[in-house]
Amino acid sequence: MVQAWYMDGSAEDQRKPHRLEPDRPVTEQQLSELGVHAFKLDADSYETDPELAKIRKENNYSWMDIITIHKDTLPNYEQKLKIFYEEHLHLDDEIRYVLEGSGYFDVRDKEERWIRISMKKGDMITLPAGIYHRFTLDENNYIKAMRLFVGEPVWTPYNRPADKYDARTKYLQFLEQKA
Template structure:
């Protein structure tokens, strides 16, 4: 099962698993209610034949997919790429990641008090980060993740670094946060 917890705002060691002792864990439901981030558990060995992933893709209109591998060996300009992934940003489209192998951390801001929530992802985890939410990504100490990325239409992969609170997608996200996220 995916692990989710509150972090402090320090960024001195982005790969540090827990920055509170003990960590303040959240359930998947609390994650969704606080952020709108959706979580699915998918069986990697059977994902092409069991219909679960196909149903999610069909219901959400994902028409394009690609695969990314983040590791020192596979990612050009590795150190700078990881630094850019860890810079707090948002996107105008939702961000969908299905982890096929490896592990890492997605951090998202909660809506109430802007605290970081860390989401540990491992093989079989699929998360959908809503458009307009501030977030960031880093690898854990294993330095490896392989994931599928899904898009509606042609991919638009442009991060907007914080602060960009006047963007329409950010305003829409804040509106949804106030009224409550609907599954």
């Protein structure tokens, strides 16, 4: 499964691991309490994987595409990486499945501390609507990922502060119930 840890406050290259010293790992249970869920799937057989088909059916993930993030494949590569790394939220869940390569999703915990989630080939993650997060490549500078949506995709990020949106209010209510 995915590895996650609390981040240091360093302004060093965003693609580095940024682990606290001493290391403070985050468990899948802790991620789940934030509404973040992770799965391990067989990326080599994603086109015919019955487990992926089951997850898509159960969650009504009807729309899918594949994005490759690399300097040779993504137009405006450097600009896009900066946009992805801006702290933001979405009004819908964000679902990503790594088919090749690796990268990081960072999410805020209940005390506003950053948690870094390392994503590698075969890892799928769901981030709930309304959670503040960001994405960056790691030092390998390459990821190929499946993006899944319920219905038509909406790509709009709402940079922080975005507390006025209903998705954020509902997410905060979810956190209160978990407390």
